[in-house]
Amino acid sequence: MGSVTDLEALLRPPAMEMPPYPPKVITLASGEEMVVRQVGREEIPTVLKAIYPLLLVERDYYDIVAARLYAELLAYKRYRVRDEYVLVGLIDGVLAGVVNGRLVDAKVGMSYHTMTIRRGLRVGSHLFAAKMEYHIEHIGQEDVLIVAESPIGFRRWMIEYPLEKKYEVQHELGGVPSWVLTRKTYFDAKPRLVTGRRPVPDALLVGAATIRLPGDDVVKRQVLDEKGGGR
């Protein structure tokens, strides 16, 4: 030991084998098509640029979610968190939302954050559902541990699915103890909450291959302004 490379190997957590999330396409209320796909570490700097302007937006707890999500994505990019994944929603290639989570072990997943950038189209609901779909259907896990940091999140996850309390487990985000989505809860909720079509047509995949950002002002306006972001 002694070289930077050796030390880095000690600082990086070991990684579990994770199947890739197969992209899907969702028709939104506006008729627009949103491609949901996984992003790798090389795309994280682009996603961080979209989150950055929201660090100081207090409305609907965007600041705390942005701050934590920023740190989580940075930790993922720089190998300082174990078995994390990141999914994004892209409308015409433009970032509409981000979700992330990680694997606690082979059977249990942990949801981290859901951030909607394009509001008013249930983008967050679709992306959270995609995250649960990944844990339960593609990775094959039994449970996903979840907490909410905002009343909106509480309504969307705890009430809408509905989730069960698992207060004997402390979620890694701190705050309240965990709630849990079980396989049964997931499959019961799937008909009304989980949608999307596969395979994604080539033209849409090509359009979603590169993440485009809406711009700082547009991000803030979409979040702070009214439904539709004042477009």
Place this chain on the structure above:
Amino acid sequence: MRPVYVVGAGMTRFGRSELSLVDLAGTAALAALRHASLGKVPVDGVVVANMGGSRINRQTALASALVDRLALYPAAAEAVENGPASGASAVKVGYQAVASGMADVVLVVGAEMMRAVDGLEGTDFVASLSHPEAEYIYGVTLPSLAGLFARLYMSRFGVERKHLAMVAIKNHDHAMKNPYAHIHQPITMEGILTSPEAVVNNPLVADPLCLFDCCPVSDGAAALILASKDIADRLSGPRVRIAGIGQATDTHAVHEREDPTDLRAVRLASDKAFAMADAKPADVHVVELHDAFTILEIAESEAAGFFKRGEAHKAIERGETRLAGRLPINPSGGLKARGHPVGATGVAQLVELTWQLRGEAAGRQVEKAKVAYACNFGGFGNNVIATVLRKEER
């Protein structure tokens, strides 16, 4: 009675506001005062419509507060609370003051800050207008009443969910042209009804009504300046007269009505307003209806006399109620997309119609509009005010 004119109209953008309730009302009032260009003509009366300020904003005596904020002393001031019909009620009070000669210029403002509380409390606050012993204690909310009403209406008249969706799509399209609208988001039939994803995009709220059948919860304020003919004659700009006002009530509990699909109060209020205006529904060029739920636009348009019973949804299919149609309904986007700050809505409807009659509704102007109609639907149809405006040539 003296004729009464609308000489100024203004509003805030509906949606979510960071202002206080008083400042929100004041912002709309200043917009209307600027629009009227009264010069040194004093405002001698102020009427403010608001439904929930005392409960959700801890603000009472709103009219007195507004007079002070705008330094309009010693104008007479009073607040009006009449549920979701508070706005049109306030206009009626202002009208009576001018028509009777008690005032020459009255500022009427409707204001509401509903997003100061979360959705559950907001829904409960509005539900408190229902019958306390026969409805509210059993958990009745306005969406649930509208859902029951919609189911009955659909089964009786052949209205389908696609017709409700057509109303929502139209009003979202109209709101795209209205800079004051809460929602600037077009929606499509595929996105909210026919695609597999529609179940998530447009979830059930109160069967058969879904998310996009319901108006948003909004903050907002709207204001009108009413004036006597003497004052109106001194001002420039197109002249809009309040030609008719009709009001009618019905049973508090919806189930006590002989036929719950018959919006009797809408029918009677409209009949009175048209009689007072010496007009009939066929004379009307542009309409604002109280579409807190999409089914209400369909039902009210029939009860007001624009279509025969059971025919409005067919007219919607033919595109007759779109901006370019035979009878544009809710060019503002309606409650569905312009938004519904309950106490402000009735005033906002008349602000939109005033702009339409003055030819100032840029981007959504109904060409050659001379007669306009609004329905402000209080309770669940148990207190309704219909208003007819008429453009007068100078």
